[in-house]
Amino acid sequence: MKGLTDKQQEILDFISDFSKREGMAPTISEISGNFNIKAATAFAHVRALQHKGFVRRSSKARSLALAQTRHPRNFSLSLKIPLLGSISAGVPFLAEEHVERHLMLDSSMLPRQMAREKLFALRVFGESMRDLGILNGDIIIARQTAQAKEKDVVVAMVDGETTVKSLYRDGDMWELRPANPDFQSRYVPMDELEIQGVLVTLIRIY
DSSP states (O other): OOOOOHHHHHHHHHHHHHHHHHSSOOOHHHHHHHHTOOHHHHHHHHHHHHHTTSEEOOSSTTOOEEOOOSSOOOGGGEEEEEEEOOOOTTSOTTOGGGEEEEEEEEGGGSOGGGGGSOEEEEEOOSSTTGGGTOOTTOEEEEEEOSOOOTTOEEEEEETTEEEEEEEEEETTEEEEEOSSTTSOOEEEETTTOEEEEEEEEEEOOO
């Protein structure tokens, strides 16, 4: 079965949620109105979902239904994760101005308990974490938290910049350690380090 684009996944989730809430399927008009797109565009997305085997549809009104496959999926567990752009100190971490777009991620790709956590995504720039398999261009998924343990890979704010490094303790300082000998560790007083999240997984697009 072919995969879905972000918009197709959003529409599929809308169909599922609407059907559960209202007890009937949405119309093409209701789909287009929800996403502020033309009816013809909504119909094209629904037709693509039908061709890919995710929905069934007939000529009758409100005949749209989720297809049953040999590998059923709980659509309500699709996670909508914000992909953040540049982050500045002093601005709320998940402020709308930081969100480039949203990623749709099947919750089965994550540990079960992560489906209940607040998650965010960041695109990695540079090779400072190369030896841990975190490469330039990868998208990391992190759990939003201000707490972390030693050896966690964290997202932290240092001197107004966001960085991804391994966390170690060095006396009364936190060490933000790279995984590449070409880069040096950064040391931050323990009461000054602003941790924003802990790495959960990553996505690599070839």
